[in-house]
Amino acid sequence: xxxxxxxxxxxxxxxxxxxxxxxxxxxxxxxxxxxxxxxxxxxxxxxxxxxxxxxxxxxxxxxxxxxxxxxxxxxxxxxxxxxxxxxxxxxxxxxxxxxxxxxxxxxxxxxxxxxxxxxxxxxxxxxxxxxxxxxxxxxxxxxxxxx
Numbered sequence: 001x002x003x004x005x006x007x008x009x010x011x012x013x014x015x016x017x018x019x020x021x022x023x024x025x026x027x028x029x030x031x032x033x034x035x036x037x038x039x040x041x042x043x044x045x046x047x048x049x050x051x052x053x054x055x056x057x058x059x060x061x062x063x064x065x066x067x068x069x070x071x072x073x074x075x076x077x078x079x080x081x082x083x084x085x086x087x088x089x090x091x092x093x094x095x096x097x098x099x100x101x102x103x104x105x106x107x108x109x110x111x112x113x114x115x116x117x118x119x120x121x122x123x124x125x126x127x128x129x130x131x132x133x134x135x136x137x138x139x140x141x142x143x144x145x146x147x
Contacts, residue, residue: 004021007084008084008085009082009083009084009085010082010083010084010085010127011081012059012076012077012081012082012083012142013083013125013139013142013143014085015035015076015079015083015085015087015088016073016076016088016093016135016138016139016142017139018024018085019069019072019073019076019088019089019134019135020091020132020134020135020136020139022088023069023128023129023131023132023133023135024128024129024132026106026125027124027125027128027130027131027132028129029125029127030121030122030125031121031122031125031126031129032125033118033121033125034050034053034117034119034122034125035050035118036119037115037117037121038050038115038118040114040115041115045115046115049116049118049119050118050122051054052119052122053118053119053120053121053122053123053135054120054122054126056119056123056126057104057122057123057124057125057126057127057130058127058130059123060126060127061126061127061130061131062132064127065127065131066126066129066130066131066134068130068131069134069135070134072089072090072092072093073134073135077091077138083093088120088144101121107120112138117135
C-alpha cells in the first residue's frame, strides 16, 4: 500500500517520450564515441570501418531494434492512462541495459583497438537512434489523436 502512494505516475505520452529520449541519447553517445575513435586513424582505415558500422546499424535496426521498439511502444500503450515513470522500459529491459553497460565497459578496457570497436558502437548506436524515431512517431500520433 505504501509503494502505491509514492509511485510516481505519469501519462503514457511522457513514458513514450522518455523511452525515445533514452534510445536517442544512448545512440548519439555511442556514435559519438565511434566517431572520435575513427577520427584518430587514417581516412583510408576509418572510412571502411565507419561504413561497415553504418551498414550493420541498418541491419540491426531492420532485424532487431525496430521490432523491440515497436513492442515496447505497444506495451506502454496497453498500460493504464498513468503509469509508473520507470515503466518506459520493461523490467527485463533494465537487466539488458545493465548487461550492455557492463559489456561496453569491458570492451572499452579490452586490448581491442578502439577503431575496430567503432564498428560495434556505430552499429548499435545507429540502430538505437533509428529505432527511437518509432517513439517520436507514436508520440506525434498520440498528440494529434491518430490511432
